[in-house]
Amino acid sequence: MQTHGTRSALLMLGAMILSLAGCATSVKAVSFDAPSDNAPSYEGSPIADALLAADAAVQKIVDVPAGQRTFQNTLGALDDLSATLNDDTIWTQFMAYVSTDADERAAGTKAEEDVTNWNISLMKRADLFHAVSDYAETKPKLSGEQARMLEHALRDFRRAGMALAAEQREELKRIQMEINKLGIEFEKNIREDETVVPLTRDELTGMSDEFIAGLHHTGDLYLATMDYPTFVPIQDLCDNETTREKVWVAYKRRGGQANVDLLERLLELRAQASTMLGYDSTADYETEIRMAHNAKTVREFYAKLRPLVRKKALLDKQEYLAAKREHTSNPDAKLYPWDSSFYQKYLMRTKYAVDSEKVREYFPIERVIDGLFSITQSLYGLEYRDVTAIAGSEGRPIWHEDVKVYEVIDKQSGKKIGTFYLDLFPRANKYSHAAQWGLFNRKVWPDGHVTLPVAALVCNFTKPTRDKPSLMAHSEVETFFHEFGHCLHTIMSEAHYAEFSGTAVARDFVEAPSQMFQNWVWNADVLKSFTGHYKTGEPLPDEMLDGMIRARNLGSGMLAEHQFYYGLVDLAYHTAPRGEIDTTKVGIDMLGEVELYDGVPETRFQASFGHLVGYQAGYYGYMWSLVYAQDMFQRFRELGLLNPRAGMYYRNKILKRGGTIDEIDMLRDYLGREPKMDAFLEHLGLKP
Numbered sequence: 001m002q003t004h005g006t007r008s009a010l011l012m013l014g015a016m017i018l019s020l021a022g023c024a025t026s027v028k029a030v031s032f033d034a035p036s037d038n039a040p041s042y043e044g045s046p047i048a049d050a051l052l053a054a055d056a057a058v059q060k061i062v063d064v065p066a067g068q069r070t071f072q073n074t075l076g077a078l079d080d081l082s083a084t085l086n087d088d089t090i091w092t093q094f095m096a097y098v099s100t101d102a103d104e105r106a107a108g109t110k111a112e113e114d115v116t117n118w119n120i121s122l123m124k125r126a127d128l129f130h131a132v133s134d135y136a137e138t139k140p141k142l143s144g145e146q147a148r149m150l151e152h153a154l155r156d157f158r159r160a161g162m163a164l165a166a167e168q169r170e171e172l173k174r175i176q177m178e179i180n181k182l183g184i185e186f187e188k189n190i191r192e193d194e195t196v197v198p199l200t201r202d203e204l205t206g207m208s209d210e211f212i213a214g215l216h217h218t219g220d221l222y223l224a225t226m227d228y229p230t231f232v233p234i235q236d237l238c239d240n241e242t243t244r245e246k247v248w249v250a251y252k253r254r255g256g257q258a259n260v261d262l263l264e265r266l267l268e269l270r271a272q273a274s275t276m277l278g279y280d281s282t283a284d285y286e287t288e289i290r291m292a293h294n295a296k297t298v299r300e301f302y303a304k305l306r307p308l309v310r311k312k313a314l315l316d317k318q319e320y321l322a323a324k325r326e327h328t329s330n331p332d333a334k335l336y337p338w339d340s341s342f343y344q345k346y347l348m349r350t351k352y353a354v355d356s357e358k359v360r361e362y363f364p365i366e367r368v369i370d371g372l373f374s375i376t377q378s379l380y381g382l383e384y385r386d387v388t389a390i391a392g393s394e395g396r397p398i399w400h401e402d403v404k405v406y407e408v409i410d411k412q413s414g415k416k417i418g419t420f421y422l423d424l425f426p427r428a429n430k431y432s433h434a435a436q437w438g439l440f441n442r443k444v445w446p447d448g449h450v451t452l453p454v455a456a457l458v459c460n461f462t463k464p465t466r467d468k469p470s471l472m473a474h475s476e477v478e479t480f481f482h483e484f485g486h487c488l489h490t491i492m493s494e495a496h497y498a499e500f501s502g503t504a505v506a507r508d509f510v511e512a513p514s515q516m517f518q519n520w521v522w523n524a525d526v527l528k529s530f531t532g533h534y535k536t537g538e539p540l541p542d543e544m545l546d547g548m549i550r551a552r553n554l555g556s557g558m559l560a561e562h563q564f565y566y567g568l569v570d571l572a573y574h575t576a577p578r579g580e581i582d583t584t585k586v587g588i589d590m591l592g593e594v595e596l597y598d599g600v601p602e603t604r605f606q607a608s609f610g611h612l613v614g615y616q617a618g619y620y621g622y623m624w625s626l627v628y629a630q631d632m633f634q635r636f637r638e639l640g641l642l643n644p645r646a647g648m649y650y651r652n653k654i655l656k657r658g659g660t661i662d663e664i665d666m667l668r669d670y671l672g673r674e675p676k677m678d679a680f681l682e683h684l685g686l687k688p
Helices: 046-062 071-098 102-122 126-137 144-159 166-191 209-213 228-237 241-251 256-276 282-287 295-328 337-352 356-360 365-380 388-394 474-491 511-522 524-528 542-550 556-573 583-594 620-639 644-653 663-671 678-683
Strands: 196-199 216-218 221-225 382-386 404-410 416-423 435-440 454-458
Touching: 046 071, 046 102, 046 126, 071 102, 071 126, 071 144, 071 435, 071 454, 102 166, 126 144, 166 256, 196 241, 221 228, 228 241, 228 337, 228 356, 241 337, 256 282, 256 583, 282 295, 295 337, 295 556, 295 620, 337 356, 337 542, 356 474, 356 542, 365 382, 365 474, 365 644, 388 404, 416 474, 435 474, 454 474, 474 511, 511 524, 511 620, 524 542, 556 583, 556 620, 620 644, 620 663, 620 678, 644 663
Parallel strands: 416 454
Antiparallel strands: 196 221, 216 221, 382 404, 404 416, 435 454
């Protein structure tokens, strides 16, 4: 996930104030407010100081005399002040997601709210809009990033409500600030959720003694928490169907009714704001600036794919159901959502001779890291240097003992081009999924000095124990490669302006580089290059490796339909008239409509569906961008996954460009043709 995943798109609030795209509109019929009548008052703090400095920088732009406007003292200065605000506040904001200190987390949450509210207010300032409009009226001869920045600025102001009367803009600002506050609370509730399922030893049949010993327990009861390293193995391996159901249902109830209420209020407010701005729905507002452009195109995308995928999903269900009936000796057994992972692993063992727990033994995390580093350094002409030991003395924050820091050097020039952090294991109150934060964006400042990008991978992989290193499931390895794909996108940016740096691309393209990189963990030569048994160092056996690769499309139709479900529920929520919708009922009903399962009463998955804040009306982007990811991957398949020539071509055509040009133009340039869906369908195990 880039914070989309990543979640930098949420946290790079200062640096990205001009990052939306829409259609420029006339600036003639707009009234202008006084610049500071509603200016916020800040109490003394580093965040307050940063916001006051940003206020002063805005005022300096506004005060440029008539006839003296240039790109640098107007749009360039906007990029400067937003990058400065980001750089001055981002560490505090980020701590809300990773710190072990409750006060730091609270300060981070407050900082995120304050900085977001400042940005909302900024884009409602008519005097600033007037300044940008006056510059646009000079019809400057711009090209490249500068021309794109002017276009984006005018579009952003329109989408911020600058065509509305002053009173309406104030109401829109109030709504957007409430949306911001509720969204932060929604995510905080997910992070701090303490759901546990008490289980007896008999209810954990199929689970290893080591796994059970690692669970917290009280008396004779073991407490299954909802973190990935606990939830996923139970779904994969527990023979007791009732236990799988209990844990699955509990997982789908995280966030509680409190988050359902927050979400439903959010949906109403988003719809209200979108209607004020002239859009038919929140989905139309959100998708306007993406490759899809409108909700109708998203629906058509799903309508085209679903019949194709359903054919594969029906075959998958038939295979899984037969496996369950064989396993349970019950000819009338039915298939439920909590069966999916279990029978996928069951078939891996019985049909493909692949035991997922045995596979783990060949993926100790240090070997995976070494392999990932070796592959990407070779492909893209890079060198990573571990600077964890000196990070503290150089002023680099280290927020936990598990965290490691690496500098990235471009081999050809010998110059440092960025830094990334790895924070890979779960702990209490930490962000609970896997994501990449783009903390600092590359930017060339007017005096020529360059801010280099800084990224952080925040994941929740299996922790090491006293007797074993962290042993990764193959799916965890895939997730690691995915998030590192985002990291590379951030680090290798060569954008001049922060607005277009790294992953600052359309939300329905941002997952393409990360999803493309997942293909490496399904290639035999790649896996052989770094796997090794944690005790003996022996490589993954050929028969196990062959079985894993042959089983890649096992259940692919059902998995794709599960992605459709998330995307279509997201779309339903954000196209509901006035945003009024029973999210729980729709979530349950649509499971039976989109997937090959019946809806499950008493669930409310949406209460912990973090993508509904930040990725709202955008979850379709995972499947949408997967089409482009697989198309881009074709060049590597032809030239070799470890071929530096293919890697450098991709670095130059995609990764270094960030958002400096339109995504479809970037794709055409990389592919040398129009994008096609053939590779995507083949990826799912379907004939083009």
